[in-house]
Amino acid sequence: MADPRLSLVDDATAIRAAVPALLPTTTIVSTHSRVEDFLAASPDCDVVAVDLQLVNETQPGALQGVAAVAAVADAGYRVCVYTQEERRFVLASCLAAGALGAVSKSAPLEVARAAFEGVARGELVAPPAVVGILEVLSKRGRLTLLTDRQREVLNGRARGLTYDELARTVHVSPSTLRSCWRDITEVVGRHLSEVSPGDIEHAFGLRPGDLVGVWPVQPASVPSARPTRRPR
DSSP: OSEEEEEEOOHHHHHHHHHHHTTTTOOOOOOOSSSSHHHHHHHOOEEEOOOOOOOOBBBBBOOOHHHHEEEEETTTTEEEEEOOOHHHHHHHHHTTOOOOOEEEESSSSHHHHHHHHHHHHTBOOOHHHHHHHHHHHHHSSOOOOOOHHHHHHHHHHHOOOOHHHHHHHHTTHHHHHHHHHHHHHHHHHHHHHHOHHHHHHHHHHHHHTTTTTTTTOOOOGGGGGGGOOSSO
């Protein structure tokens, strides 16, 4: 794929104005302060970067959080959450709602760019802390469809290893591991859309009911099965 075509949904005017200059090799298709405006415009893009905090005094009723992610993903777009949010269970709930990736606004620009590019290709791009929760679920038998190789990759990514570092450990090429990670995407996407809040609360050490209002109530579609909007 060529440089991905990116749309941005962020309530901060400065962020929307700065992104084209900060990511000069990325084609910025459109920027929006609200998900509702983005959906109304229905731009032709490969990936949508969505902030989770979109309510402010000028748009108090804006859709935000997991609901905003689900709305964009359900419209057929590939979503990468771009946020300051660091709570693992919130980021995992975004993946359950249909996002394919999550990257912190505090991450270096090259990391953000790589995340957007990965999501545009249909890859799962998640912080090691979130991947670590998937590993916990896997070890407890809640994620049982992974092969031994996929479990090795999941374990390595959960510890923050790069593909090159992991390749030296498991003695296969980085390209093979990337392909394996793409296969994990479908399994994880289906699992997160079906797993109960209770299972996730147990994995996170949360109290019963802590995910009420955060974890999607209705199962989301499998993220990897979502087509890009108007494929190129």
